Amino acid sequence: MLEGFGLTARKSSYRSLASLQRDLARCRACVEAGYPLESLPVRAPGARQRAYLFGQAPGVVEGEERLPWRGRAGRTLRRWLEVEEDEFYAAFYCASVTRCYPGGAPTGRGDRTPTPREQELCSFWREWELELLRPRLIVTVGGLALRRLLGLPSLTPCVGERFELQGTPVVPLPHPSGASGWLNDPANRKRLEAAAVLVREELSGVYPQKQ
Numbered sequence: 001m002l003e004g005f006g007l008t009a010r011k012s013s014y015r016s017l018a019s020l021q022r023d024l025a026r027c028r029a030c031v032e033a034g035y036p037l038e039s040l041p042v043r044a045p046g047a048r049q050r051a052y053l054f055g056q057a058p059g060v061v062e063g064e065e066r067l068p069w070r071g072r073a074g075r076t077l078r079r080w081l082e083v084e085e086d087e088f089y090a091a092f093y094c095a096s097v098t099r100c101y102p103g104g105a106p107t108g109r110g111d112r113t114p115t116p117r118e119q120e121l122c123s124f125w126r127e128w129e130l131e132l133l134r135p136r137l138i139v140t141v142g143g144l145a146l147r148r149l150l151g152l153p154s155l156t157p158c159v160g161e162r163f164e165l166q167g168t169p170v171v172p173l174p175h176p177s178g179a180s181g182w183l184n185d186p187a188n189r190k191r192l193e194a195a196a197v198l199v200r201e202e203l204s205g206v207y208p209q210k211q
Contacts, residue, residue: 008032010124017047017132020125029121030100039063039101049093050206052135054126056097056144056175057114063101068094076176077141080196091203093133097148098122110179119148137202138168142175156182160194162202171198 008029014020027041042058045067053069061071069077069088078088098114099122105112114122126148140146143155150170152158163170173195174182182188 014128014132017129020128020132021047024099024125027099027125030098030118033117033121035115035118036103037100038103040066041099042066042068042096042101043099044068044092044094045089046093047133049091049133050135051092051137051139051203052130052133053092053094053139053141054096054145054149055094055141057111058096058099058101059111060101060104068096072178073176076178077173080173080176080192081199082196091207092139093129093135095126095129097126097144099125110177113144119144123148135168136206137199138165138170139199140170140172142173142177146172156188156191159188159191160198162198169202171195171202173199 008027009023010027010029011019011023021043024041025043031037038060039058039062042062043066055068058068059071059073062068062074068074078085081088083091098118102112102114102118104110138149140149146152146155146158150163150165152163152172155172155174158172159174161172163172174180174188174192183192
């Protein structure tokens with residue numbers, strides 16, 4: 001568990017992502033509330049992306065490097081979307097429900113799911129990122145991200161569909177965790193294929209010069 005790393009600072013309003021990211025980088029709100037986090041906040045590189053990728057929480061590799069989607073799940077995700085690493089980070093502002101590695105699950109399989117209180121403490125950053133970035137596409141990764149963003153209770157029927165959040169397209173994806181058995185179902189593999197096509201189609205409209 002990592003203890004204090006400066007005092008958490010949150011302004012009443014932000015005018016730039018750079019200012020927001022500076023405060024996010026030293027956020028210890030969950031540690032101050034007594035939660036046993038195992039990393040400092042993980043931040044997205046860059047601030048010019050026009051697509052917003054919203055996952056659950058960083059993994060152990062991401063916590064060590066303080067960069068999102070650096071481990072095996074990130075490689076799987078990029079394979080699904082058929083994008084190289086540089087292209088991925090240039091296209092997506094990567095965020096998550098909570099921003100620090102939460103530690104392993106008590107069962108020993110996968111990572112611990114952040115508690116509802118941790119999720120609430122971290123929602124401040126997501127709200128300001130969406131306000132400042134105003135993305136033209138949002139991609140949720142996993143059921144928790146989908147519930148937090150759109151309030152939809154079940155992931156499976158949403159994969160392969162397109163939704164909207166205040167006029168912005170939202171495309172849900174399953175989580176690419178190696179601990180998940182979701183893709184063992186052939187019907188789910190077809191859902192994933194449809195969702196990946198949707199993401200690529202939406203990206204071609206967001207970044208037409210790259211086509």
